[in-house]
Amino acid sequence: MKHLKTFKLSLVAMLFLFFSCEKSEMNEIEFLLNHSYTESYTINEAHIQHLPQALHNYLEAVQLVGKNNSNSIKLNYYGNFKLNEKANWASMVAVTYVTNEPLSRNWIGEIDSPMGKMTGLDYYYNGVGKLDIRIAPSIPFMFSDGYELSVSELIAFLGELVYNPSACLNNNIQWEEVSDYAVKATLEDAGLCVSGIFYFDENYLITRFESNDRYFGDTKEQLPWIVYVDNYKVFSEIKIPTTFRAVWIKPEGEYEYINATITGLLFDVKNL
Amino acid sequence: MIRIKIIITALILATICSSAFSQEALSKKFLFVDFGGAGIAASLNYEQIMWMKNKHSFSLRGGLGYFPLILNTKLSRGTYSVILGANYNKHFNKHILSIGISNAVTTTVANGISNDFNTLRYSHLIIPNMGYRYQKPEKHKLFAGMGYSPIISYDGLSIENHFFQFKNYFYLSIGLNL
Numbered sequence: 001m002k003h004l005k006t007f008k009l010s011l012v013a014m015l016f017l018f019f020s021c022e023k024s025e026m027n028e029i030e031f032l033l034n035h036s037y038t039e040s041y042t043i044n045e046a047h048i049q050h051l052p053q054a055l056h057n058y059l060e061a062v063q064l065v066g067k068n069n070s071n072s073i074k075l076n077y078y079g080n081f082k083l084n085e086k087a088n089w090a091s092m093v094a095v096t097y098v099t100n101e102p103l104s105r106n107w108i109g110e111i112d113s114p115m116g117k118m119t120g121l122d123y124y125y126n127g128v129g130k131l132d133i134r135i136a137p138s139i140p141f142m143f144s145d146g147y148e149l150s151v152s153e154l155i156a157f158l159g160e161l162v163y164n165p166s167a168c169l170n171n172n173i174q175w176e177e178v179s180d181y182a183v184k185a186t187l188e189d190a191g192l193c194v195s196g197i198f199y200f201d202e203n204y205l206i207t208r209f210e211s212n213d214r215y216f217g218d219t220k221e222q223l224p225w226i227v228y229v230d231n232y233k234v235f236s237e238i239k240i241p242t243t244f245r246a247v248w249i250k251p252e253g254e255y256e257y258i259n260a261t262i263t264g265l266l267f268d269v270k271n272l
Numbered sequence: 273m274i275r276i277k278i279i280i281t282a283l284i285l286a287t288i289c290s291s292a293f294s295q296e297a298l299s300k301k302f303l304f305v306d307f308g309g310a311g312i313a314a315s316l317n318y319e320q321i322m323w324m325k326n327k328h329s330f331s332l333r334g335g336l337g338y339f340p341l342i343l344n345t346k347l348s349r350g351t352y353s354v355i356l357g358a359n360y361n362k363h364f365n366k367h368i369l370s371i372g373i374s375n376a377v378t379t380t381v382a383n384g385i386s387n388d389f390n391t392l393r394y395s396h397l398i399i400p401n402m403g404y405r406y407q408k409p410e411k412h413k414l415f416a417g418m419g420y421s422p423i424i425s426y427d428g429l430s431i432e433n434h435f436f437q438f439k440n441y442f443y444l445s446i447g448l449n450l
Contacts (some may be wrong), residue, residue, distance in 0.1 A: 137428030138395035
């Protein structure tokens with residue numbers, strides 16, 4: 001009987017501890033969302049007239065003009081992911097939180113790997129990018145950081161402008177016309193500088209984003225990185241591509257490592 | 273003839289003594305290493321039978337676990353855990369079936385979103401287990417076991433605040449009766 005009582009007490013203590021543990025990383029992301037701020041205004045022609053014509057046409061085509069600016073987005077999607085070149089496709093669900101001022105990006109993905117479900121966190125804030133892969137939601141087993149990763153994470157922010165068109169008006173992005181259907185974006189943040197080119201179709205919708213600045217995996221080798229986007233639909237009153245796939249251009253050919261379908265997009269989010 | 277009787281008597285006495293000695297030498301304390309299980313990668317554990325009747329026993333377990341972290345492709349600091357658990361065991365001579373529950377308080381030297389957030393992070397896992405152990409009851413005998421020990425957590429990273437997570441997991445044990 002004495003042992004039974006001890007066991008019951010232990011069980012109650014265990015459950016209390018289990019449910020009361022702090023959700024630290026998620027609190028940090030929420031902190032960034034809560035502390036992002038820009039003055040709210042309605043985007044009009046005057047705000048976009050200085051931009052290259054193709055980008056100007058794009059912002060009109062996606063129906064940004066006449067809408068309020070947004071300082072953050074929450075993007076949900078599902079799809080397939082490859083952990084490395086030899087791996088099979090694994091199904092994945094993910095959410096990305098992006099803030100424009102201050103610039104931050106947090107990607108959380110759950111991947112059904114051969115080792116079971118794994119959780120990943122890709123984050124960038126204030127010039128620092130990090131990749132954190134976990135075998136369980138609180139048990140990290142692979143962690144990566146450094147200059148190369150920070151650069152790569154900042155380029156991901158640039159590539160996601162198709163889901164965050166308000167950020168095209170950010171002062172830290174410089175735009176340059178490449179052709180009638182291509183514009184180059186150069187983004188500076190916290191001492192880092194990255195660039196890439198957006199390509200448009202005849203309706204001035206973005207079809208792909210290319211950058212040569214991104215570092216491949218955990219190496220110091222920069223390879224061309226392309227994100228193809230397609231199937232535009234209206235989400236939260238803005239036209240966005242609902243499918244995308246990202247590839248590395250390796251000497252031996254294209255290596256596609258992610259493809260996904262958008263399931264939700266919210267603007268100006270303050271909470272997770 | 274007398275000589276044979278003495279030898280037989282000596283053998284019988286030796287057998288009785290040996291049997292009595294083994295009864296005294298039944299082990300109720302074990303030290304073992306788990307690969308997988310509550311320590312995630314590995315753990316060093318001590319277990320003690322607190323109650324035993326017929327072929328049933330109840331034991332408590334304490335341990336220290338470690339899970340390494342690959343940091344930019346190099347092995348680095350990882351996750352450390354303190355494990356406490358309880359098991360019900362059903363004994364079939366050398367074969368033992370056990371079912372129980374452990375909880376592991378883990379700590380990770382974590383890097384936050386910015387350096388302001390770098391901190392020691394604590395987390396808590398509940399690890400139910402059911403398994404089989406081949407274990408002779410005498411002291412100083414090696415034993416081995418294996419089982420299923422899913423990891424249940426309610427913190428860490430999550431999509432849409434779905435913190436409750438269940439992950440299939442397994443363990444292999446090698447240990448020594450003390």
